[in-house]
Amino acid sequence: MPAKDKVSEAVVRRLPVYHRYLERLEEEGVTRISSQELGARMGLTASQIRQDINCFGALGQQGYGYNVSELRRHIAEILGLGDDYGVVVIGAGNIGRAVASYTGFARLRFRVEALFDTDEARVGERIGDAEIHRLDALGAFLADHPIDIGIVATPAAAAQGAADMLVAGGVRAIWNFAPVDIAAPEGCAVQNVQLTDNLLVLTYHIHNDAPGGGA
């Protein structure tokens, strides 16, 4: 079910978080939850929760809350979680290998179909079910295989070039782990993973919180 109108990127980024929390509630056997309770768990206000969920068609009833499973399935559908996704990984170094064999993908329907690298010594090696190919075989591979998502795990200097090859091959989304932001034309979504942002939240707390106690 495609969203009716353009939904803000901030709401889109919160959807996977909703999905995770609702999954956990299902596991705990919770069948119904109010926007207040859900907000308290997620660190959002009740009105923020209601506003977000209204963007995708209201499923809650005033004074009655949300049906946890229904809402979880509804969000899963919006996120495209019922579909299968073909994935290639560019760069078969530590990050590329780690991502290609990430166990968190197992329960989602992502198939890593191939890795690509410029290092001849790596070509032919297998990571799980996927083989490492020469980078210059990428174009031909994309022409033959329905690949939705390209993961960029190259050094910074090679990242934009890898992204351009993926775009030229018709990939619809790029997940970038190289330590530099990459750009893609409209029609190809990009998520730049900024690992250090995450780390700096920790240094903030080390620097500002009292040791062994509250802030």
Added chain:
Amino acid sequence: MPAKDKVSEAVVRRLPVYHRYLERLEEEGVTRISSQELGARMGLTASQIRQDINCFGALGQQGYGYNVSELRRHIAEILGLGDDYGVVVIGAGNIGRAVASYTGFARLRFRVEALFDTDEARVGERIGDAEIHRLDALGAFLADHPIDIGIVATPAAAAQGAADMLVAGGVRAIWNFAPVDIAAPEGCAVQNVQLTDNLLVLTYHIHNDAPGGGA
């Protein structure tokens, strides 16, 4: 300079993003920027920008904007970026190795001092300057070395146990890459990296955006 009051976690999470954008502005030679322009670049409203920055002491002048370098240095100080941080990595599989050798850390002052693993075959191997030790040597290592940050890169089932060992050893912050959330007592900050959240933003766009065009 510690923050005066408790700052909301949402603001703390935006600080590294401000720092990245301001660094880029400095590189571009921009010396002064208005909250409107900074907001437009970052996808935030001008009033959100002013509110965030006010949390840490206002440096802008009405109608005059912010001094880019001053603001960048101020945020760097708040983030504790001038300090040195000792790091250990628990789990020397693909993710642990990738994180331990992540080049994005080079310009920050993080020293990966050791990795720890239960796999005897890995013990003694070096990743960059750091050696892989037996996991049961972790407590003694933490007693002897000033370690601030523990990175958990174990399988899901071992993650909380690893975190507990790090907390017992006095580590102030944990960065968790295992595909399960971990908890720590107050006084130890935790960032759970949710790699799949990021990926689901991409499946949303594949599922909802028109191919080759806008939404």
